[in-house]
Each structure stands twice: as C-alpha cells, then as structure tokens.
Amino acid sequence: MTQDHANSGATSTEAAHAAYRALPSVDALLREPALAAQAAQVGDAALLDAVRAVLAAARTAIGAGSPSPAPHQWPEQVAALLDARMRRSLQPVINATGVIIHTNLGRAPLSANALSAMAEVGQGYSSLEYDLERGTRGSRHDHARALLQRLTGAEDALVVNNNAAAVYLVLAAFCQGREVLISRSQLVEIGGGFRIPDVLVQGGARLVEVGTTNRTHPRDFADAITPDTAALLRVHSSNFRQIGFVAMPTLADMAAIAHDDAAHVPLLLIDDLGSGTLLDTRTYGLAAEPMVQESVAAGADLVTFSGDKLLGGPQAGIIVGRAPLIEALRRHPLARALRVDKSTLAALEATLWAYDRGQAPDELPVWRMIAAPPDALHARAEKWRLALARYGVESSVSAGESAVGGGSLPGETLPTWLLSLSTAQPDSVAAALRHARPPVICRIQNDKLLFDPRTVLPEQEDLLLEALHASLVRTAG
Ligand SMILES: *Cc1c(COP(=O)(O)O)cnc(C)c1O
Numbered sequence: 001m002t003q004d005h006a007n008s009g010a011t012s013t014e015a016a017h018a019a020y021r022a023l024p025s026v027d028a029l030l031r032e033p034a035l036a037a038q039a040a041q042v043g044d045a046a047l048l049d050a051v052r053a054v055l056a057a058a059r060t061a062i063g064a065g066s067p068s069p070a071p072h073q074w075p076e077q078v079a080a081l082l083d084a085r086m087r088r089s090l091q092p093v094i095n096a097t098g099v100i101i102h103t104n105l106g107r108a109p110l111s112a113n114a115l116s117a118m119a120e121v122g123q124g125y126s127s128l129e130y131d132l133e134r135g136t137r138g139s140r141h142d143h144a145r146a147l148l149q150r151l152t153g154a155e156d157a158l159v160v161n162n163n164a165a166a167v168y169l170v171l172a173a174f175c176q177g178r179e180v181l182i183s184r185s186q187l188v189e190i191g192g193g194f195r196i197p198d199v200l201v202q203g204g205a206r207l208v209e210v211g212t213t214n215r216t217h218p219r220d221f222a223d224a225i226t227p228d229t230a231a232l233l234r235v236h237s238s239n240f241r242q243i244g245f246v247a248m249p250t251l252a253d254m255a256a257i258a259h260d261d262a263a264h265v266p267l268l269l270i271d272d273l274g275s276g277t278l279l280d281t282r283t284y285g286l287a288a289e290p291m292v293q294e295s296v297a298a299g300a301d302l303v304t305f306s307g308d309k310l311l312g313g314p315q316a317g318i319i320v321g322r323a324p325l326i327e328a329l330r331r332h333p334l335a336r337a338l339r340v341d342k343s344t345l346a347a348l349e350a351t352l353w354a355y356d357r358g359q360a361p362d363e364l365p366v367w368r369m370i371a372a373p374p375d376a377l378h379a380r381a382e383k384w385r386l387a388l389a390r391y392g393v394e395s396s397v398s399a400g401e402s403a404v405g406g407g408s409l410p411g412e413t414l415p416t417w418l419l420s421l422s423t424a425q426p427d428s429v430a431a432a433l434r435h436a437r438p439p440v441i442c443r444i445q446n447d448k449l450l451f452d453p454r455t456v457l458p459e460q461e462d463l464l465l466e467a468l469h470a471s472l473v474r475t476a477g
Pocket residue numbers: 162163164165167190194235236237238239272273274275305306307316317406407
C-alpha cells in the first residue's frame with residue numbers, strides 16, 4: 001500500500017466516524033417539532049418505523065462514503081417517507097387525455113346521484129337482501145331488475161360483477177359440453193388478455209367457427225348446426241373495425257336461424273354487446289354503437305353488456321333476456337361467486353334512474369363529456385391558456401380529437417380543443433405531473449404536452465393548472 005492510499009484511507013475513515021457521530025438519536029427525531037403534526041396523523045409506531053428507516057439509510061450511505069445529512073434534512077427525510085407511505089395506491093387522477101372511457105383510469109366517472117347512493121348504503125345498513133313490504137328475506141337481484149326490464153324491453157335482468165363474468169356465466173350455464181357457433185370475424189381479444197375463444201373454453205363450451213375472417217353469411221350458421229349445438233353467439237368487435245369486403249348476418253337473421261322450428265333443438269341466441277348503449281350515439285355525431293333495446297327487439301335470448309362503459313355507471317355486467325333463462329342464471333351456483341355488492345347496486349340503480357327520467361345526457365358524466373360542445377371546450381382551453389400565462393407559462397390552444405374509448409366506437413373521434421405546451425423535456429414534465437396531487441395524466445404528441453378539457457371535470461381545473469405550473473418549475477429547477 002502506498003503512503004497516499006494509506007492517508008486517504010485514514011481521512012475517509014475519520015470522516016465516516018465524524019458522520020456517524022453526527023447522526024441524531026432516535027429519541028431526538030421522535031421529539032422533532034417539525035414532525036409533530038404528521039406524527040399525530042400516522043401514530044407513534046409508524047413514526048418510529050420511519051425514523052429508524054431514515055437513520056438506517058443514512059448509516060448505509062455513510063458506509064458507502066457519503067457525508068451525513070445536514071441537521072435540517074432529517075425531519076424532511078422522515079416527513080417525505082411518512083408521506084410516501086401514507087399515500088394510497090388507488091387514488092383519484094385528473095384525466096386530461098381526452099379518452100372518455102379510459103379503462104386504465106377507471107372507466108366511467110359516476111354521477112353525483114350514483115355517488116350519494118353509494119355513500120348512503122355504505123354508511124349504514126340497507127335493504128340489500130330484505131323485503132321491506134313483507135318484512136322477510138329479500139333478494140339483492142331485485143334492485144335494478146324492474147328498471148332494466150323497463151329500459152331494455154327485456155323480460156328479466158341479472159347483474160353480475162362485470163361483463164366478462166356475464167359472458168362466462170351464460171356460457172357455463174347453457175353451453176357446457178356443447179357447441180357454440182361464432183363467426184370467424186368475432187373471435188376477438190377485447191383487451192387485458194380477455195379473448196372470446198378462451199372464455200368459451202373456460203365456460204366449458206366447444207367453439208365452432210363459422211364463415212371467414214371478413215365475410216359470414218346466414219347459411220354459414222344454419223349449415224353448422226348439429227344436435228350438439230347449444231347457441232349462436234354474436235360478439236361486438238368493440239375495439240377494432242373491419243372495412244371493405246365484409247358481411248355479417250344481422251341479429252334478426254341469426255334469431256331466425258336459432259329459433260327455426262326445423263332446428264334439431266331449441267337454440268339460444270346470445271349477444272355480447274361489450275359496451276352496449278341505451279342512448280343512440282348517432283345523436284352525438286358518432287357512428288352507431290349497438291343499442292341494448294335493439295338487440296332485445298331483434299330476438300336475442302340473452303344480451304350482455306358492461307355497467308361502466310357507455311352506460312356510464314359502476315363496474316358491472318348486465319344480462320338481460322328471456323325470463324326462464326335469467327331465472328336459471330340467478331339459481332346457478334356461479335351466480336353467487338359473481339354477484340355484486342351493495343355499493344355497486346346502489347350506483348347502478350341511480351345511474352339507471354337517470355335514463356328512466358330521461359336525464360342521462362345531462363346527469364351522467366360520460367354522456368356530458370360526449371355531448372360537450374366544441375365552443376365550450378375551446379373556451380375552457382383558452383381559459384387555461386390565460387391562467388398559465390399569468391404564471392408566466394406560454395402555451396397555445398389547437399384543434400384536436402377526443403376518443404370515446406372503452407372498446408366502443410373504434411376509430412371514431414370527437415372534435416375538441418387542446419391546450420398544447422412545448423417544453424424541452426416533455427417526458428420529465430409528464431412524469432412530474434404523474435407525481436402531482438392529484439396526479440395529472442396527459443398526452444404527448446410530437447414532443448408537445450396536450451391537455452383535453454373534455455375529460456377534465458370542471459372542479460379539477462384549478463388543481464390541473466397548479467400541478468402544471470409546479471411540474472414545470474420542478475422540471476426546470
Ligand atoms: C369490454 C368487453 C367485455 C368485457 O367487459 P368488462 O365489463 O370489462 O368485463 C366483453 N365483451 C366485449 C365485446 C367487450 O367489449
């Protein structure tokens with residue numbers, strides 16, 4: 001070992017000793033006045049845990065040659081750790097992406113009525129399975145039933161956990177060990193790995209593909225029927241669109257085949273609508289998304305759709321259709337495993353009431369966002385631009401497009417106005433925005449950050465602008 005090395009070794013050891021000696025005691029940090037308010041919130045045990053973790057990290061850092069933190073940094077580090085630990089994993093975010101039914105961001109925001117209905121039944125006891133007329137045991141399946149019958153024209157209805165569960169239950173109950181005919185154009189993957197062929201297999205059904213990728217004709221179904229056939233299944237292609245030389249029988253055509261008296265056995269026509277809608281999307285300048293009422297009227301025996309896509313309610317799977325079939329589903333052992341809880345039912349019932357009163361377009365956030373007029377969106381984006389200018393931040397307002405999302409209306413967009421921000425470090429600003437409170441999720445396109453007012457709730461605007469300003473300052477610093 002050379003003289004130099006020995007000297008530097010001795011110096012660094014001395015520095016480390018000094019740094020270790022400078023470490024505050026656990027007790028001193030526990031009594032730190034700057035942590036008192038937070039300590040009261042989190043409790044003594046969490047505070048002690050955080051203090052020990054910060055001191056341990058400092059010892060490790062000193063061992064690796066770092067200096068001891070300055071005195072004022074100790075409470076800051078403990079506070080930051082407590083803060084991070086207290087932050088909920090599932091938290092509200094501001095959706096500035098312009099995708100209305102954003103599956104990663106929780107799909108449909110709920111209406112005020114749906115939220116208060118959830119809070120009311122959640123706060124105390126409820127008539128979940130209690131018949132208030134008779135004073136006897138009731139059924140949770142009764143709550144949204146009459147509304148769904150009225151709104152869809154179906155004989156009966158059942159609500160389960162989500163639409164995937166709805167499709168699975170239907171297949172397990174009626175198609176186990178038997179054949180299900182489906183067009184080759186509809187063997188789709190919906191997203192998150194949910195593939196129709198896999199669900200069929202899980203439900204115990206045997207998949208029989210008919211037609212071709214682009215064209216399927218009524219006779220393809222008719223010719224494929226055997227004594228083993230249980231059902232014809234139509235699946236809405238949801239997240240993609242076929243154009244060009246394509247053909248698919250109408251639901252009424254399929255109903256005629258399924259219910260043909262000459263068939264060997266009575267066949268079911270099952271229609272998985274995915275999103276489904278009770279309102280006509282064409283009224284809003286969009287393409288037609290299949291309507292639940294139309295499927296029922298066209299003769300589908302069972303129709304399944306989601307509660308939190310275009311319906312604009314809580315996560316749920318809704319099955320409507322012929323009364324004896326729905327009754328069999330209700331009695332199926334799987335129905336218990338797939339049932340929904342009281343807060344879902346409360347939110348769903350409140351959401352359906354909005355349709356029943358004809359107020360869905362005004363009351364449900366999803367439809368309000370779809371219906372937002374371009375002028376109003378322009379005014380909001382312009383207001384944001386001016387507010388940012390007061391912070392000294394330059395931005396612009398440009399024409400753009402919003403999407404409905406949620407596996408509905410693929411390729412369809414709604415004209416909107418975007419707040420557009422140029423920055424040297426778009427990814428860093430976007431990352432800072434994701435760490436804001438609440439986190440803000442935006443789009444990045446051509447190195448610009450884009451914010452679509454369509455999906456930002458009016459009461460979130462100030463928080464969005466504050467987060468944006470703070471993120472720009474933090475990223476610049
Ligand atoms: C979205 C979708 C599903 C799954 O619905 P979830 O409510 O997400 O479970 C099933 N089928 C189709 C056609 C869909 O679009």
